[in-house]
Amino acid sequence: MRILHTADWHLGRIFHGLHLTEEQAYVLDQLVALTKEARTDAVLIAGDIYDRAVPPTQAVELLNETLNRLIKEAGQKVILIAGNHDNPERLGFASELLAGQNLFIYGPLAKTAAPVVLQDQFGTVYFAPLTYGEPLAGQTILGTELKTHEDVVRRQIELMLAQIPAGARKIALAHVFLTGATESDSERPLSIGGTTTVSKNVFAAFDYTALGHLHMCQICGEKIRYGGSLLKYSFNETSQKKGVHILDVDARGKFTAETISLTARHELGCLEGTFAELLQKPRPEDQAKFLQITLTDPLPILDAKYKLEQAYPHILHLQYARLTPQQDQTGLAPGKQQLDPAALFKNFYQQTAGRELTAAEQQLLTQALTEAAREEQEL
Numbered sequence: 001m002r003i004l005h006t007a008d009w010h011l012g013r014i015f016h017g018l019h020l021t022e023e024q025a026y027v028l029d030q031l032v033a034l035t036k037e038a039r040t041d042a043v044l045i046a047g048d049i050y051d052r053a054v055p056p057t058q059a060v061e062l063l064n065e066t067l068n069r070l071i072k073e074a075g076q077k078v079i080l081i082a083g084n085h086d087n088p089e090r091l092g093f094a095s096e097l098l099a100g101q102n103l104f105i106y107g108p109l110a111k112t113a114a115p116v117v118l119q120d121q122f123g124t125v126y127f128a129p130l131t132y133g134e135p136l137a138g139q140t141i142l143g144t145e146l147k148t149h150e151d152v153v154r155r156q157i158e159l160m161l162a163q164i165p166a167g168a169r170k171i172a173l174a175h176v177f178l179t180g181a182t183e184s185d186s187e188r189p190l191s192i193g194g195t196t197t198v199s200k201n202v203f204a205a206f207d208y209t210a211l212g213h214l215h216m217c218q219i220c221g222e223k224i225r226y227g228g229s230l231l232k233y234s235f236n237e238t239s240q241k242k243g244v245h246i247l248d249v250d251a252r253g254k255f256t257a258e259t260i261s262l263t264a265r266h267e268l269g270c271l272e273g274t275f276a277e278l279l280q281k282p283r284p285e286d287q288a289k290f291l292q293i294t295l296t297d298p299l300p301i302l303d304a305k306y307k308l309e310q311a312y313p314h315i316l317h318l319q320y321a322r323l324t325p326q327q328d329q330t331g332l333a334p335g336k337q338q339l340d341p342a343a344l345f346k347n348f349y350q351q352t353a354g355r356e357l358t359a360a361e362q363q364l365l366t367q368a369l370t371e372a373a374r375e376e377q378e379l
Contacts (some may be wrong), residue, residue, distance in 0.1 A: 001120035003171070004035055004076075005245040006229035007046035007212030009093040010085065012059030014051075015233060016316035019288070021058045026265040027230055031244065035074040036247055036259060040198045042118060043076045044294065045131055046212030046227055047083025047175030049091060079104040079116050081131040083175040083212055084188060088131065103203060109141045110134035114169075115160055122251035123169075128160040128206070130174040148351075149176060150198045161205060168187070168332050169253035172206040174198075175213045175243075182217040186234035207253035210245075217243050217259060232268045233292070235292040235317070238340065266290045266314060275301045292317040299343060303349040339370055 006209060009028075011022045043061075070076040082088040092107020096123065098103075104116045106129035116127040117147065130153055138152040139145060146152050153174060164170050167197055176198040177183070189196065189238070201210040209224045217228030225245050232240060243261040269289035270366050271278060274297050291312055295304060297320070305318045345365060350356055 001042065001118070001122075001125055001249045002038065002040045003247045003249065004031075004038070004040045004043045005046070005210040005225065005227050006043065006047045006230070007029065007210070008083070008215055008229040008266045009045070009063075010048055010051040010064055010231075010233060010297075012051045012055040013231075018316060019058070020231065021056075021062060023202065023265050025062055027242075027262050028062070028207075030262050032066065032069045032074060034246075035076055036309075037071060038289060039248065040074075041120065042127075043070055043078045043172075044127070044173050044210045045078065045080035045229075046210050048083050048085045048212055048333060049080060049083070050086050052085060053087035053090070066240060067103060075105070076104045077116075077118060078245055079127055079129055081106045081114075081129045081173050081212075082108070083132050083174060086132075090266070091168065106131040106234075109138050109156070111142050111159065113156070113159065116161055120249075125249065126164045126168050126170040127166070128157065128170060128174055129171045130156045131313075132175040147348075149321050150202060153198050153202055157202065157205065169249065170206050171249075172183060172203055172209045174203070174209060174211055175344050176211060177213055178211060178220050178224065178226075181214050181220050182216050182218055184228070184234055184240075186215050187213065187235050207249070208247060208255055216240055217245075221319070230262070231264055235268055235270055238268045268292075270294070271312075272296060275304060279311055282344060287312055288314070290314045292319070294319050294321050297360070298319045298322065299347040301350065342366070 011024055011143055019053060050308060054164070070078055082091050088107035092105050094105060095105040095242045106113060109131060113129070114362060117131065118127065121201065133152050135142070135146045135148055139153065142152070142155045144155055146155060153176060175198050179197040203224060207223065209276050211220070211224060211226045214226050215229035215233060216226065218226045220226065227244060228242055231242060232238065241261050242264070243259050244275070245257050246261050247257045249255045267289045269286055270292045272294040275295055278293065291314055293308060293312070293315055294299065295318070300320060305315060308318070309315055337348045342365060346357055
């Protein structure tokens with residue numbers, strides 16, 4: 001059996017004010033085409049289908065279109081689980097009906113959840129979809145005391161394995177933070193406080209475990225992988241490669257895997273330098289990227305973003321190095337220091353009026369700032 005493993009689509013994501021639906025559709029086109037080209041039999045989506053519990057209409061339409069194409073055009077069997085960003089009840093609507101159409105959706109935790117059973121030329125493969133659930137909710141639903149996320153996953157596995165014959169080929173899907181795996185800053189914590197990580201040995205019974213939640217596409221042991229996110233959802237992920245895993249599972253449950261990269265319509269990039277340096281020689285490859293620009297000028301530039309956009313049309317975030325939370329020579333973060341108001345005003349005046357302050361104007365400025373500081377102390 002040939003399987004495509006993906007995760008963390010986060011449909012409906014807004015990134016620095018930009019709706020990413022068109023960017024996501026561009027990559028999902030590649031994913032659908034890849035299933036046809038690679039002639040896969042099944043697609044596993046390991047949670048966080050949507051970016052939030054109530055997704056925008058465009059995100060729902062994109063998911064509907066993509067699943068239709070995967071099942072009707074590419075002939076795939078699709079198995080997906082809810083992640084911590086999804087509303088499990090909404091995601092799981094009509095799941096029993098859709099299972100008859102080769103779409104297997106596992107939304108809320110359920111004590112009666114059964115494995116998905118698929119056939120290939122060697123016989124039966126069992127899939128154990130371990131949907132995301134909080135320990136408190138899981139304790140009520142799964143019928144035993146659960147204190148951690150690992151407890152929830154262990155209980156789900158216990159219930160699933162009771163329905164799978166010994167020695168059968170079996171694959172798990174889960175949305176967890178695996179102990180020792182590499183995280184990114186675009187992931188939402190699974191919970192505030194408590195134990196959220198899950199150890200690798202929890203999945204020891206499975207021939208392969210398809211994970212979601214962490215956004216870096218990574219291998220976490222001989223039989224465990226993260227699919228990673230569909231796109232780069234943070235400027236800290238600019239060096240990451242996004243893609244999917246394609247597995248070939250043999251008669252004994254052994255597999256070979258290949259990671260296939262997906263190409264974004266607009267890559268993310270980070271530029272740093274003075275305002276003048278960045279405008280001097282813009283590189284074409286940077287002009288096509290969604291950019292975060294860090295200016296190293298000592299003082300803010302008037303209309304900097306507008307002026308830079310003439311050279312770089314896709315600036316999503318502009319910041320100043322001296323205003324970012326880095327340690328300076330005093331050991332204090334600049335965000336904790338006060339910028340010199342007089343210097344800021346002089347720079348602003350020079351850019352707007354085209355000249356420097358006269359001696360008389362500078363004296364008035366000093367008086368005004370002194371009086372303002374005195375009034376602030378009296379409050």
